[in-house]
Amino acid sequence: xxxxxxxxxxxxxxxxxxxxxxxxxxxxxxxxxxxxxxxxxxxxxxxxxxxxxxxxxxxxxxxxxxxxxxxxxxxxxxxxxxxxxxxxxxxxxxxxxxxxxxxxxxxxxxxxxxxxxxxxxxxxxxxxxxxxxxxxxxxxxxxxxxxxxxxxxxxxxxxxxxxxxxxxxxxxxxxxxxxxxxxxxxxxxxxxxxxxxxxxxxxxxxxxxxxxxxxxxxxxxxxxxxxxxxxxxxxxxxxxxxxxxxxxxxxxxxxxxxxxxxxxxxxxxxxxxxxxxxxxxxxxxxxxxxxxxxxxxxxxxxxxxxxxxxxxxxxxxxxxxxxxxxxxxxxxxxxxxxxxxxxxxxxxxxxxxxxxxxxxxxxxxxxxxxxxxxxxxxxxxxxxxxxxxxxxxxxxxxxxxxxxxxxxxxxxxxxxxxxxxxxxxxxxxxxxxxxxxxxxxxxxxxxxxxxxxxxxxxx
Amino acid sequence: xxxxxxxxxxxxxxxxxxxxxxxxxxxxxxxxxxxxxxxxxxxxxxxxxxxxxxxxxxxxxxxxxxxxxxxxxxxxxxxxxxxxxxxxxxxxxxxxxxxxxxxxxxxxxxxxxxxxxxxxxxxxxxxxxxxxxxxxxxxxxxxxxxxxxxxxxxxxxxxxxxxxxxxxxxxxxxxxxxxxxxxxxxxxxxxxxxxxxxxxxxxxxxxxxxxxxxxxxxxxxxxxxxxxxxxxxxxxxxxxxxxxxxxxxxxxxxxxxxxxxxxxxxxxxxxxxxxxxxxxxxxxxxxxxxxxxxxxxxxxxxxxxxxxxxxxxxxxxxxxxxxxxxxxxxxxxxxxxxxxxxxxxxxxxxxxxxxxxxxxxxxxxxxxxxxxxxxxxxxxxxxxxxxxxxxxxxxxxxxxxxxxxxxxxxxxxxxxxxxxxxxxxxxxxxxxxxxxxxxxxxxxxxxxxxxxxxxxxx
Numbered sequence: 001x002x003x004x005x006x007x008x009x010x011x012x013x014x015x016x017x018x019x020x021x022x023x024x025x026x027x028x029x030x031x032x033x034x035x036x037x038x039x040x041x042x043x044x045x046x047x048x049x050x051x052x053x054x055x056x057x058x059x060x061x062x063x064x065x066x067x068x069x070x071x072x073x074x075x076x077x078x079x080x081x082x083x084x085x086x087x088x089x090x091x092x093x094x095x096x097x098x099x100x101x102x103x104x105x106x107x108x109x110x111x112x113x114x115x116x117x118x119x120x121x122x123x124x125x126x127x128x129x130x131x132x133x134x135x136x137x138x139x140x141x142x143x144x145x146x147x148x149x150x151x152x153x154x155x156x157x158x159x160x161x162x163x164x165x166x167x168x169x170x171x172x173x174x175x176x177x178x179x180x181x182x183x184x185x186x187x188x189x190x191x192x193x194x195x196x197x198x199x200x201x202x203x204x205x206x207x208x209x210x211x212x213x214x215x216x217x218x219x220x221x222x223x224x225x226x227x228x229x230x231x232x233x234x235x236x237x238x239x240x241x242x243x244x245x246x247x248x249x250x251x252x253x254x255x256x257x258x259x260x261x262x263x264x265x266x267x268x269x270x271x272x273x274x275x276x277x278x279x280x281x282x283x284x285x286x287x288x289x290x291x292x293x294x295x296x297x298x299x300x301x302x303x304x305x306x307x308x309x310x311x312x313x314x315x316x317x318x319x320x321x322x323x324x325x326x327x328x329x330x331x332x333x334x335x336x337x338x339x340x341x342x343x344x345x346x347x348x349x350x351x352x353x354x355x356x357x358x359x360x361x362x363x364x365x366x367x368x369x370x371x372x373x374x375x376x377x378x379x380x381x382x383x384x385x386x387x388x389x390x391x392x393x394x395x396x397x398x399x400x401x402x403x404x405x406x407x408x409x410x411x412x413x414x415x416x417x418x419x420x421x422x423x424x425x426x427x428x429x430x431x432x433x434x435x436x437x438x439x440x441x442x443x444x445x446x447x448x449x450x451x452x453x454x455x456x457x458x459x
Numbered sequence: 460x461x462x463x464x465x466x467x468x469x470x471x472x473x474x475x476x477x478x479x480x481x482x483x484x485x486x487x488x489x490x491x492x493x494x495x496x497x498x499x500x501x502x503x504x505x506x507x508x509x510x511x512x513x514x515x516x517x518x519x520x521x522x523x524x525x526x527x528x529x530x531x532x533x534x535x536x537x538x539x540x541x542x543x544x545x546x547x548x549x550x551x552x553x554x555x556x557x558x559x560x561x562x563x564x565x566x567x568x569x570x571x572x573x574x575x576x577x578x579x580x581x582x583x584x585x586x587x588x589x590x591x592x593x594x595x596x597x598x599x600x601x602x603x604x605x606x607x608x609x610x611x612x613x614x615x616x617x618x619x620x621x622x623x624x625x626x627x628x629x630x631x632x633x634x635x636x637x638x639x640x641x642x643x644x645x646x647x648x649x650x651x652x653x654x655x656x657x658x659x660x661x662x663x664x665x666x667x668x669x670x671x672x673x674x675x676x677x678x679x680x681x682x683x684x685x686x687x688x689x690x691x692x693x694x695x696x697x698x699x700x701x702x703x704x705x706x707x708x709x710x711x712x713x714x715x716x717x718x719x720x721x722x723x724x725x726x727x728x729x730x731x732x733x734x735x736x737x738x739x740x741x742x743x744x745x746x747x748x749x750x751x752x753x754x755x756x757x758x759x760x761x762x763x764x765x766x767x768x769x770x771x772x773x774x775x776x777x778x779x780x781x782x783x784x785x786x787x788x789x790x791x792x793x794x795x796x797x798x799x800x801x802x803x804x805x806x807x808x809x810x811x812x813x814x815x816x817x818x819x820x821x822x823x824x825x826x827x828x829x830x831x832x833x834x835x836x837x838x839x840x841x842x843x844x845x846x847x848x849x850x851x852x853x854x855x856x857x858x859x860x861x862x863x864x865x866x867x868x869x870x871x872x873x874x875x876x877x878x879x880x881x882x883x884x885x886x887x888x889x890x891x892x893x894x895x896x897x898x899x900x901x902x903x904x905x906x907x908x909x910x911x912x913x914x915x916x917x
Contacts, residue, residue, distance in 0.1 A: 029504060029674075048503060051839040096757070102833025121836055297557075298548040314608075366553060373555015373574045376504050382840045 032389065032399040035218075037228040039236055043216040044389045044399045045227055048382075052122040054220040056132075056230075057386025059115040061215075061394050062208035064188075065181035065248055071196050073188015077149060078201050078208075079109040082116065084145040086134025091145045094131070103128050106383065111186055112248070112324055114208065115390060117383045122221050129234050137237035139205065141198035153193050160187070164268045168332065168435040171260055172270040176253045176431040182323070210242035211235070217389035219382040248325040250276040253429045260435040267340040267436035271347055272318075272330025273429035283327050284408060285417045287320050291367035292359040293350060294318030294331050299366070301353070305346045306333065312343040324395075337437040344432060351426040358421035364414045372406045486677035487859055490684060492693045493665025497849055497859070498680045499672035501842055507673035508842045509581050510570040511589070512850040514668075515661035517641075518564050518634035518702055518784065524653050526606070526641015528661075529562040531654040533602045535569065536560075538594040539587045547588075550580055564635050565703070565783045566854040572843060575674045579683050585669075586687040589662050592655065599651035607647055610640045617718035621895050628712035628891045629731055634702040634784050663694035668853045672846040700783075707733050707785030709889035715800075721897040723773075724800035725793050726807060731889040732786035735855040744868045745876040746779045746788060746884065749819070751827040752877070753777035753790060758823035761790065764810040771798045771806060783855060788884060800894035811885065818878035831869050 035043045064075040083098070083105055084091040098105060101124035107116035120128040160166035170185065177183035214235065218227050253274040275286055287295075294302040294317050306316045318331030335343045359367070379385040379402065392401040486498040517528050538544035551558050554577025560569040571581050613619040623638050630636035640646060669688065671680050709731035732738060732746065753759050754777040756766075765772040774793040780786060790811075792803045838844055852862045861868075 029502060050501075050503070051836060053836055053839065099757070102829070102837060104837055119837055121833055296552060299552055366549075369553045369555050369574075371555075373506075374557075376506050376555070376574065377557065377572055379504060380506060380840065380842050 029403075032402060033224065034399045035224045035227050037232045039232050041211075041214075041216060041228075041231045041235060042393070043218055043227055043231055044393055045217070045222070045224060046219045046385060046389075047223065048219060049221050052221050053119060053382065054122065054125055054218060054222050055117055055119045055382035055386050057115065057117045057217045057219075057383065057390045058235075059113050059215045059387070059390035059394060060208050060210075061113055061213040062245055063110045063112045063114055064184060064186040065111050066204075066208065066245065067184065067188070067192070068200075070192065071200055072184055072192030073153060074192070074196055074200055074204050075109040075114055075208075076153060076186060076188050077146075077193065077196050078204050079107045079114050079116075080149045080153065081141060081145065081201055082107045082114075082135055082139070084149065085140035085142060086131070087138040087140075089134065090140065090142060094134070097127075097131055101127055104383075109186055111182070113391075113394070115387060117386050119383060125222075125230075129230055133234045133237075136209070136234060141201055143198070146196075146198060146201075150193050150196070153188060154190060156187055157185075157190055157193070160185075164262055164264055164266070164435050165332070165334075167260065167262065168268040168270040168433055171258060171435060172272065172330070172431060172433040175256050175258050175433055176272065176274070177251055180251045181248055182251050182326075182328075206239065207243035210239045212241050213245070214238065215390040215393040217386040217393065219385050219389075248323075251326050252276050253431050255428055255430055257432045258434075260433070262435050262437075264436045265337070266334045267337050267434050268332070268334045269340060269344060269347075269432065269434050270330065270332045271344075271430060271432045272328060273426065273431060274326050274328055275424065276326040278327050281408075281412070281416075282420055283320075283322060285412055285420045286327055286329065287371055288364055288367040288409075288412070288417050289354060289359060289421050290318055290320040290329050291370060292363045293329075293354060295320070296367070296370060301350050302331070302347065305350060306343050310342070310346070312336075312339045312346070316343075316347075334436075340434060340436075344434075347432075348427060348430065351430055354421045354424070354426055358418035359414075361414050364417050368409050368412075372409055375405050485859065485863065486680075488677075488681055488684075490664065490689050492689065492691055493663075493697075494667050494669065494684070494688050494691070495853070496669045496671065496680065496684050496688075497853070498675060498677040499670065499845055499849065500675060500677070501672055501845070502674050503840075505575045505674045506572065506842065507575045507578050507581075507671060507675055508570060508572045508846050509578065509585070510568055510670045510672075510843075510846045510850050511585055512566055512568045512668040512670070512854045513662055514566055514666050514700070514854055515657070515698070516563050516565045516567055517637065517639040519657075519661060519698070519700065520637070520641070521653075521657075524641075524645060524649060524657075525637045526610075526639075526646040527649055527653055527657050528567060529639050529641065530603065530606055530646070530649045531657050531662075532560050532562045532567050532569075533606055534592060534594075534599060534651070534654050535588055537592065537598045537602065539591060540593040541587050542584060544594050544598055547584060550584060553577075554580060556581070562639055564639065566851070568847065568850055570843060570846070578671070578675060578680070579687070582669075582683050582687040586691060589664070589667065589688070590691055592658060596651055599654070603647075603649060606640065606649075610638075610643060610646055613638075613640065614643070617716055617721055618895060620718075621714060621716035621893055624714045624716065625727070625729060625891055625893045628710060628714055629729055629787070630708065630785075631710060633708050635782070660695070661698055663697065664688060664691045665693065665697050668850055670846040670850050670853075672842050703734065703783040704736055705784065706737065707731055709785070710891070711888065712891040713894070714891065715894045715896060717896045717898050719898045721895055723794050723796060724798060724803065724897055725791065725895040726800045726803040727789055727791045727893040727895075728807065728811075729891045729893065730788040730884055730886075732788060732884045734784040734786060735781050735857070736783060738781075738786060740857075740861060740868050741872065741876060742880060743779075743781055743786070744865070745872045745880045746781075746786070748824060748827045748831065748869065748872055749877050749880055750777040750779040750788065751830060752819050752823045755823065755826060755830075758819075758826050760814050760817070760819070761792075761807065761810050764813075765792055765803065765806055769806055771795055771802055781855060800896050804892055804894065815881060815885065818881060819874070821874050824872070824874055824877055828869055828872070832866060835866060 030046045030048050032044050032046050035045050067074045085094040102121035103124065104119040118128055118132055173183050216231055251274045278286060292301060294300045302316050306312050313333040313335045316333035318329060321328045333343065379388060484500045489495045515528055520527050536547055538546065551571055554573035556571050556573030556577060558571040573581060627636055753761055754775055756762055759775060762775045765775055772792040773795050776791045777789065779788050792807055794800060794803055849862060
């Protein structure tokens with residue numbers, strides 16, 4: 001690769017921008033199509049020539065869940081090292097090349113994947129893909145870069161350790177999932193990071209960054225034929241197979257409670273439970289239940305009981321996370337130490353009520369409308385859409401997964417949502433962690449006397 | 460095409476039709492009551508973003524009632540006669556939507572993002588709360604507590620406290636001198652009737668701009684706008700906002716804020732420029748590019764001096780914020796561990812002195828232009844960002860033509876424009892240095908000091 005000067009490019013870009021404004025003619029929503037390259041790569045493509053920008057998303061199945069014991073943080077380190085040079089370019093030169101063209105590059109490790117995206121202006125596409133290809137097939141593991149990345153990750157681990165909310169989530173993970181990969185932090189541990197050497201990353205890449213673990217999606221200004229050629233150029237050198245990933249065991253949780261002391265005048269509470277063994281359809285039903293319980297910012301049952309009626313917390317919310325081995329419903333809030341037990345009691349009460357008073361037709365209708373919107377709003381940015389598509393491809397779904405979402409949601413009956421809500425033994429599985437001043441130091445009388453003023457009057 | 464049809468069909472009923480480039484998809488029309496509507500079609504997904512800007516912000520707070528613009532923003536979610544308390548959130552939720560609102564010095568905006576079929580309902584909700592609010596007074600009392608709590612959380616944050624002091628030092632008793640949330644004593648005494656008075660005066664159709672971005676056709680938006688916003692009375696005479704036409708005032712100063720929760724020292728320099736009413740678009744473009752040059756790792760002389768050579772800073776940032784009455788150019792430097800803000804101040808002022816003599820070079824300017832133009836293209840997929848970009852500029856008094864001609868304005872900036880801007884605005888007049896200082900042992904990295912100290916959000 002040769003260095004290229006960018007003189008005059010601003011003028012070219014200006015012309016491009018004007019052209020793009022002209023080309024913003026309206027058309028129907030683009031559908032996702034599957035493109036197969038001549039060397040056999042499948043890519044899902046949402047063609048969109050409205051703006052001269054291409055987003056290419058790639059996802060390797062295999063994240064922190066496959067970190068070797070004692071090397072916690074290997075997936076994270078591998079991801080961070082990904083854009084640290086390639087071929088004969090060290091990190092500084094390599095990143096300088098990226099910065100000379102119109103691009104946004106991203107990569108992150110997650111529990112079950114390493115996923116990245118490259119966004120690039122059409123005139124710079126070839127150069128960007130050359131750079132990406134270097135990172136894929138001629139990576140570098142310079143000791144200087146690795147040292148810097150280790151320090152960066154260590155700083156993140158230290159920051160998390162001083163943040164009450166992160167601490168509460170860490171404590172929750174360990175209490176709920178001890179012994180399961182779900183309990184291990186994606187970012188790694190101090191000792192794990194310190195132990196990671198270049199050879200570990202080489203080996204990890206050989207296992208995980210291989211063709212049969214790769215999913216690809218493209219959104220934006222490219223034709224199917226161009227895309228097929230592009231992925232062949234960038235990814236062709238990948239080995240076909242690595243280590244076969246053994247499926248992660250299903251996780252389950254059982255009712256547990258833990259309180260951590262921390263000098264603070266607020267108590268941070270994290271709660272949640274595992275939902276293993278749900279079908280795709282049941283996961284969607286669980287999304288609706290989650291929305292009714294705590295997913296909706298201003299209309300959920302928990303918001304109503306804890307914030308609106310009693311003012312015990314400024315905000316309270318839950319979310320549903322999906323993994324290959326389970327779904328998980330979890331939530332958090334912070335409250336004054338004096339009222340934290342009352343708030344936890346209300347959370348338990350609302351979980352129990354899911355069985356006795358499952359979501360009503362009106363609640364389910366509201367949840368369906370809200371989720372349909374939330375899903376599509378979450379796909380507006382090209383990179384988010386590419387991430388969604390690579391995830392679904394890796395799950396063996398069909399390319400029309402985005403177009404069919406609203407239909408799948410609509411087709412769920414209220415009865416089956418309620419049946420699921422009644423079937424799950426919520427309280428038997430609920431794990432609760434508090435971090436902060438212990439509630440037990442506050443006697444009952446004090447608690448009662450402080451119930452009534454709204455939180456704004458708490459010190 | 461589309462545009463001509465719009466013009467042909469509605470010229471008689473609309474006061475003005477402002478085309479962008481004739482061939483662009485952007486459409487704009489003004490209803491007879493004065494409300495301007497801009498449509499930014501984006502058909503990738505069946506999603507629409509609706510934003511209302513009011514030309515009203517904390518600079519319009521009447522004397523003794525600082526914080527009222529922001530308090531009203533909170534009250535706008537509390538209900539109307541047709542949509543009583545709680546209905547707004549429920550209806551937005553049922554359109555698959557989300558919402559939020561932000562108050563700043565010059566303007567306040569409200570947005571919803573939702574599934575396209577909801578547009579009529581969303582416009583109805585917004586038109587209705589623009590006409591008149593109606594809810595139990597207890598709701599206002601409760602919301603005031605929320606606002607006071609919001610203010611208290613800023614008082615707890617050393618960076619916010621410093622930013623507030625910088626605002627006072629720069630603008631004194633001027634329109635930007637008080638915090639958006641209000642002076643503590645005045646905020647606590649705000650009343651519902653004062654907020655409603657502010658609403659009557661500023662929340663009128665002629666003082667509002669509606670931007671609809673997303674999966675919509677301009678004709679359909681026009682029809683819906685006519686049947687919702689179109690029913691609103693023109694209202695009283697538009698507020699004059701005399702403060703916005705006065706020349707920018709400024710002061711020199713040096714502020715220090717020490718706190719144990721500051722992990723590492725930070726230095727910021729603030730320079731006041733004329734506001735949007737007095738500064739031509741070309742100079743404003745030069746200042747934007749200058750800010751980008753000064754924070755670019757490879758091209759910034761300040762970065763070279765403080766980070767690369769002296770190794771006393773870990774980061775150098777710069778920004779330019781254009782407002783009506785004055786603009787604000789800021790430069791920040793984050794200290795390395797063990798380095799004091801005072802040392803950064805000496806080094807930065809020395810480096811800046813050299814910059815005044817040498818100026819920036821053509822390579823750095825070309826890089827900044829390239830980044831600006833690439834950034835514009837790469838951000839085209841952010842629907843809310845597009846809508847607010849138009850809204851911010853329109854609220855500043857820019858025309859659609861100016862907004863859409865911004866790329867050409869950026870491309871036309873010359874090296875001498877940028878270097879002239881350094882001489883004219885980054886001098887020793889109208890400058891305040893702000894030192895954020897640690898008293899205890901560093902505990903970690905801190906967030907950067909806000910570039911816009913007097914702009915505050917919902």
